[in-house]
Amino acid sequence: MRRLRAPLTGSKRRLTPLRNGWKREPKDLQDWGEEKWAEIEEAAAGASDWLEEQAEDFGEWLDEKTSDIADWAQETYDDVTETVDDLIEGGKTALDKLGQAIDDMVEGVKDAFLGEGGPVSEDDTKRFEKIQAILETIPGGQDALATMKKYRIGVTYKAGVGSFYDPETNTMVLDTAENPETSALTFVHEINHGKYHNEGLDPDATTVTRDEYIKARVEEEAEGAVLSIEAKMELEGTTVDVSKATFPQEQEYRQAYNDAIAAAKAKDPAASKEDLNKIGRAAGKKRVVKGFYDGEVVTSTKPPTPYPEFYGKDWDNQNGVVTK
Amino acid sequence: MSKDEQREKIAAALSPLDDMFAAMVRNGSMVIEPVQAPYIKSHQLHRLENNRVSRPISLHLAIAKDQAGTLLTRSSETMTQFSEAAEIAISDEAEALRWAQLYLEIAPPESGLFRILESAADIGFRPNLDDVDRARQQQVEQTYAPRIHAPAVRADNDGFLVTLFAMVGHDLERLDVSVGRDGAIALGRELLSADLPTVYWH
Numbered sequence: 001m002r003r004l005r006a007p008l009t010g011s012k013r014r015l016t017p018l019r020n021g022w023k024r025e026p027k028d029l030q031d032w033g034e035e036k037w038a039e040i041e042e043a044a045a046g047a048s049d050w051l052e053e054q055a056e057d058f059g060e061w062l063d064e065k066t067s068d069i070a071d072w073a074q075e076t077y078d079d080v081t082e083t084v085d086d087l088i089e090g091g092k093t094a095l096d097k098l099g100q101a102i103d104d105m106v107e108g109v110k111d112a113f114l115g116e117g118g119p120v121s122e123d124d125t126k127r128f129e130k131i132q133a134i135l136e137t138i139p140g141g142q143d144a145l146a147t148m149k150k151y152r153i154g155v156t157y158k159a160g161v162g163s164f165y166d167p168e169t170n171t172m173v174l175d176t177a178e179n180p181e182t183s184a185l186t187f188v189h190e191i192n193h194g195k196y197h198n199e200g201l202d203p204d205a206t207t208v209t210r211d212e213y214i215k216a217r218v219e220e221e222a223e224g225a226v227l228s229i230e231a232k233m234e235l236e237g238t239t240v241d242v243s244k245a246t247f248p249q250e251q252e253y254r255q256a257y258n259d260a261i262a263a264a265k266a267k268d269p270a271a272s273k274e275d276l277n278k279i280g281r282a283a284g285k286k287r288v289v290k291g292f293y294d295g296e297v298v299t300s301t302k303p304p305t306p307y308p309e310f311y312g313k314d315w316d317n318q319n320g321v322v323t324k
Numbered sequence: 325m326s327k328d329e330q331r332e333k334i335a336a337a338l339s340p341l342d343d344m345f346a347a348m349v350r351n352g353s354m355v356i357e358p359v360q361a362p363y364i365k366s367h368q369l370h371r372l373e374n375n376r377v378s379r380p381i382s383l384h385l386a387i388a389k390d391q392a393g394t395l396l397t398r399s400s401e402t403m404t405q406f407s408e409a410a411e412i413a414i415s416d417e418a419e420a421l422r423w424a425q426l427y428l429e430i431a432p433p434e435s436g437l438f439r440i441l442e443s444a445a446d447i448g449f450r451p452n453l454d455d456v457d458r459a460r461q462q463q464v465e466q467t468y469a470p471r472i473h474a475p476a477v478r479a480d481n482d483g484f485l486v487t488l489f490a491m492v493g494h495d496l497e498r499l500d501v502s503v504g505r506d507g508a509i510a511l512g513r514e515l516l517s518a519d520l521p522t523v524y525w526h
Contacts, residue, residue, distance in 0.1 A: 158342070160397025160431075164379040168353060169344065177398075177435050193378035224378075225526075248524030252452075294451045297524040301373065301380045302429070304439065304448075304525065314375060 117152035120171070124156050130180040131187060138234035140227060141184065144191045148172075151198040153191065162300055165193040167202070181235070182245040188231045189224040189247075196220050205318035217311040222289045229253045229288075230281070249291045256280075256287035331356065334370060337393030338385060345383070345395070348374050359384070361426060363419045363507070366411035367394070369426075379526065384430050386410065396430050403431035404509075412507025420484035420503040421477040427509050428490070428501070436493040437525030444469040447491060448523045457521040464517050468496065483508075494520050 119125040135141025148155070154171040163175045163186045172190045174183050196202045203216040228247050233254075235242045260283030261276045271279075291297060295306035305313075315321075325333070331349055334356060338346040348354040353376040359369040367386040374381050384396040386406060394406050407427070414420050425440060432438030441447065447468075449461045468489075475488035486501040492513075500512035 156344075158344075158397075160399040160402070161381045161383055162379055162398075164377040164381055166344070166348075166377045168351060168376070169347070171344070173344075175435075190378060221526075248526050291452070291524075295523065296450045296452065297526050298437070298448075299380055300382065300437075300525060301375065302371075302382060304437065304523070310375075310380075 115152060115154055117149050118155055120154045120156045127157050127174075127176075128155055131174075131184045134180060134184040134235070134240050135187065135231075137238050137240065138231060140188055140231040140234050144188045144227075144231075147191050147195050151194055153194040153198075155187075163190055165190045165197070167193075167197040170194065170198070179244065181240060181242045184235075185228045185231050185242070185245050185247065189228040192224040192227055193220065205315045210312060210315045210319075213315045214308050214311045217314075218289060218292045218307055221307060222285060222292055225249060225288050226253065226281070226285045229284070248297050249288050252287050252291055252296070253284040257284040259283065333391070334372075334385060334387070334393075337387045337391055338395070341393055341395045345372070348372075353377075359426065361423070363414050363423060364410055364412050398431055398435060400431045400433070403427065407507045407509060410507065414484065414503060414505050414507060417477040417479065417484055421475060421486055423507060424477075424486040424501040424503050424509065425475060425488075428499070432492065433497075433499075433511060433513060434492050437491060437523075438493075439491045440475060441472055441489045441491065442474045444472045446472075447496060447520065450521050450523050453521055460521065464496070464520060468516065477503075489516075491520075491522060493525075494518070494522050496520060 119128040132145065135145050147153070152170065153165075154169070156171060156173055157176050158173050159176045161173065161175065163173060163178065163183075165172045172187070172194060174186060174190075178186060193202075202220065203213050205213050208216070225248060229250050232242050232245060232247065232250070257280040261280040264271055264276055264279045292307045295308075298304035298306055299310045301310065331352075335346045335349040338349060345354065349356065349372065354372045354374045357371040357373070359371050361369050364386070367388050370385045370387070372383050372385055386394040386396060388394070394402075394409075396403055396406060412423070414423055428438065428440065439446065439448065444465050447464065450457075453461060472489045475486060477484055477486045479485075480502065483505055484503040486499075486503060488499050488501070490497055490499055495515055496517040498514040498516055500514075502508075502510040502512070
């Protein structure tokens, strides 16, 4: 930065005074005037140059300062941003740790109050070992076991009351009368009810229509039946003997499954095995649902009742509808 | 005794036998129905049904005068033990008939569907049968329509003999039930037609 200089300081261009006063001739006076005018013009030109120079210096100084300020502002912004990022990252880490701690605590509480799922006693564990070994050999069985663990569904055994899933206690009861192979397939069926309940897929009779309730319950029951049949079909490819395990509508499912695949193959010989299986499964399930609606399957109540009628009465009871 | 007191009495009798069933009684999911069986002198019998579980369950509870409970499921062994231990006095054919039917309802001869028939129309063939099964249905109905009748009873020696027709699983059977005056039951089974295309039971 250059210093400002005082105007005309040290200049040699001083006005020359009249030496002889006003006694000089007019010609001399004119000359003197012209001389002085020239001196004034020269001094004014010098002042103008100086001012221009100063303005230029100031402009450069201002540019320099503006640039310095901009640099400082950018640097400060970067520092602040970095600090905030650090804070956010730190907060995230802290929140992650807190979340993990809460998750661990919730799991601990669930373990303490709900159990870890699976057999609920030593006797149940012994009985269940054979079933678990069977289920682990097939994808459908592995899925069922995973569902049991995921939703902490308890498993226990009772004699003479059949197999069922109790949503109130999130427990499955398996009938001791069933052999391990049949029991494994029953497990696949009942665990589906547990899945529906834990995922909130089972309908609330007080918020849906009667027909919606019947449809949802029949679909759930049919899905369980299909899963058992498919698990049996998977086990037929293993060393497990499931020839004595029969399930309602198994033959109807197989017939519909095979017919649909044959038709799909005839239509598209290049269809993939996966696509054919999907087509077969859809046809099989459709047939099973039809069977439930048509009364091919009845409940274990007294008297035995077709499922749509049974679910309809259940809806009536829950909604205070009096039926004869 | 109020309904709540009755429910608690049954729950208390069940508790030592099965915690889960006792809880079902207490939370109201188990429907309780008294069974009229005056010939059972030592116990009161109750039918318990829970339709709130995935597959409806039905069982019976016998409560002795000292409030001790006996859980009666579909197990024939348990039912035999109960009928031997309980004080039962069958005085006439009507009681013998009711007791035989109740006995079989509680503990049928096989696991699976058990239905006592009144006529051949009760066999319960499935809808949607194919031609082969439909022909079988017609053949069975023609053959057994004249024979199948509602449960019948007659005096037999010192006891009674109840004859009835039933679907045991998918089999059509004739059952001859000997009923002693002390309630002892002896079952004779005759298979009439096996593996019929009747309704599935689940």
